[in-house]
Amino acid sequence: MKKLTLAAALVALGFATAADAHRAWIKPDATVLSKENAWVTFDAVVSNEIFARDHVALRLDSINAFAPDGQKIELENTHTGRLRSVFDLQLTQSGTYKIGLASTSLQARWVDENGDRKFWPGRGVTPKPGDFERDVPKQAKDLVVSEYSRRVETYVTNGAPTDTVLAPSNQGFELTPVTHPNDLYAQEAAQFKLTYNGEPAVGAEVTVIKDGMRYRDQQDEITLVSDSNGEFEVTWPEAGQYFIEISYEDDHGQAPATVRRGSYSGVFEVL
Numbered sequence: 297m298k299k300l301t302l303a304a305a306l307v308a309l310g311f312a313t314a315a316d317a318h319r320a321w322i323k324p325d326a327t328v329l330s331k332e333n334a335w336v337t338f339d340a341v342v343s344n345e346i347f348a349r350d351h352v353a354l355r356l357d358s359i360n361a362f363a364p365d366g367q368k369i370e371l372e373n374t375h376t377g378r379l380r381s382v383f384d385l386q387l388t389q390s391g392t393y394k395i396g397l398a399s400t401s402l403q404a405r406w407v408d409e410n411g412d413r414k415f416w417p418g419r420g421v422t423p424k425p426g427d428f429e430r431d432v433p434k435q436a437k438d439l440v441v442s443e444y445s446r447r448v449e450t451y452v453t454n455g456a457p458t459d460t461v462l463a464p465s466n467q468g469f470e471l472t473p474v475t476h477p478n479d480l481y482a483q484e485a486a487q488f489k490l491t492y493n494g495e496p497a498v499g500a501e502v503t504v505i506k507d508g509m510r511y512r513d514q515q516d517e518i519t520l521v522s523d524s525n526g527e528f529e530v531t532w533p534e535a536g537q538y539f540i541e542i543s544y545e546d547d548h549g550q551a552p553a554t555v556r557r558g559s560y561s562g563v564f565e566v567l
Contacts, residue, residue, distance in 0.1 A: 318342045318343060318344060318351050319342070319343055319344075319346065319539065319541060319561060320341070320342045320354055320448045320561050321340075321341060321343070321346075321347070321354075321448065321450075321539060321561055321563050322338055322339070322340045322354070322359065322395055322396060322397075322448055322449070322450045322563060323338060323339045323340075323341070323347060323450065323537065323563045324336050324337070324338050324395070324450055324452050324563070324565075325337045325338070326452070326565075327450070327451065327452045327453065327477075327478050327564075327565040328452075328453055328478050328565070328567065329387065329452070329453070329454045329455075330454065330455055331454070333386060333387065333388055334386075334387040334454045335384055335385070335386050335387070336384065336385050336387065336452050337373075337382065337383070337384050338382065338383050338384070338385070338395065338450075339380050339381070339382055340353065340354035340355075340356060340359060340380065340381040340382070340383070341353065341354055341379070341380045341381070342354050345509050345510060346505050346507065346509045346539045347507050347509075347537070347539070348509075348510065349379040349380045350379065351379070352378070352379065353376045353377055353378065353379060353380050353381040354380075354381055354448075355376060355381065356371060356374050356376060356381050356383060358397040358399070359371065359383075359395065359396065359397045360395070360396065360397065361385055361393060361394070361395045362393060362394045362395075362461050363388075363389050363391075363393055363461075364389045364390065364391025364392055364393060364458045364460055364461065365389060365391075365460065366460045366461060369385070369393075371383040371384070371385065372384045372385065372386060385452070387452070387454035389454070390454055390455035390456065390458075391453065391454065391455065391456065391457070391458035391460070392451055392452070392453040392457050392458045392459070392460075392461055392462070392476070392477075392478060393451065393452050393453070393454075393461065394449065394450075394451055394461035394462075395449065395450050395451070395452070396447060396448055396449030396450065397447070397448050397449075398445075398446070398447045398468065399445070399446050400443065400444070400445045400446075400467070400468045401423075401443075401444050401446075402423075402428055402441065402442070402443060402444070402552075402553060403415070403416065403417070403441070403442045403444050403557075404416040404428070404432045404439065404440065404441045404442070405438075405439075405440050406432075406433065406436035406437060406438055406439040406440070407436065407437040407438045408436065408437075414436075416428070416431055416432050417431075428552070440554065440555055441549070441552050441553045441554060441555070442549060442553055442554075442555040442556070442557050443549040443550055443553035443555070443556045443557065444557045444558075444559070445468030445469040445492065445556075445557070445558050445559070446469070446558070446559045446560075447468070447469060447470065447471070447559070447560050447561070448560075448561045448562075449471070449560075449561070449562050449563075450562060450563040450564070451473075451477040451478055451564075452478065453478035457476045457478050457479055459476070462476070462477070464491060464494065466491070466493060466494030467493060467494075468492065468493065468558070469490070469491075469492050469497065469544055469557075469558025469559065469560060470490070470491050470492075470560075471488055471489070471490055471540075471542065471560050471562060472488065472489045472490075472491065473486075473487075473488055474486075474487035474488060474489055474527070475487050475488070477562075477564055478565070480532060480564060480565065480566045480567065481532070481535075481566060481567055482532050482533070482534050482535045482566055482567070483531070483532065483533070483534075484531070484532065485529050485530065485531045486529065486530050486531075486532070487527060487528075487529050488527065488528055488529075488530070489525070489526050489527045490522050490526040490527070490528070490542065490544065490558075490560075491526055492544065492546070492548075492556060492558055495526075496522075496524070496525050496526030496527075497522055497526045497544045497546075497558060498522060498523070498524055498525075498526055499521055499522060499544075500521065500522040500526070500528075500542050500543065500544040500558070501519070501520075501521060501542065501543050501544070502519065502520040502521065502522065502528050502530075502540065502541075502542050503517050503518070503519055503520075503540070503541045503542075504517060504518040504519075504520070504530055504538055504539070504540050505517045505518075505538065505539045505541070506533070506534070506536050506537075506538050506539075507536050507537045507538070507539075508536070516533075518530065518533075522544075532566040534566070535566050535567055536565075536566055537563060537564070537565050537566070538563070538564050538565075538566060539561070539562070539563060540560070540561070540562045540563075540564060541560070541561055542558070542559070542560040542561075543557075543558070543559055543560075544557065544558035544559075545557045545558070
């Protein structure tokens, strides 16, 4: 319970619960480089359209970057505007870097005595220790308490790909690349594994959308479902940058939650 409460505020990710209808993403300008002390610039956005800056900026204080040796490194040249945040990374080590944010929180919904639907935490509210016990009625009608785990990630590689930052933490909802995320090619298949607290996330719903939505009549999305091992496979139709969005739910929530929900957003470049 302490772990969930301390990590609770979705607002700390830069968007409130209401923004679940939008898509959060961290997009690098390039994902595969090969030079000494290379630089990469990133956009961090919550948007309606994939890779459009049309809603709000994703706050930077919850985004972490990890070098190929697994050590955390600082974001540089950071700036948050109205519609996007930007930052740079200097790739001083050879290998693969992981950039992203992660949280685990409690959410609740119920129907009050007047028949109105209620949600906790409210929009723009950062919960504090004890707020859940005080604000959420224990015997409310249609009460559902959810444990919610969310990740927004991307990867970049300078030189030869490495695997250290690909290892799962076995905490919350995670995507583990089986095929290296910076070794993706058009017309080839890539494998991924989904877990929740280290156990296979079976039946997760996966949506894959290529960049350039505004220039197509249709989204041309690829929809998939993770198998009994929590695995799924994507065959990339063509080169470009892709957005992967995944949702998951089961009934194994940690008390006081009864439901466990997972959400993942990732950006991958296909060469």
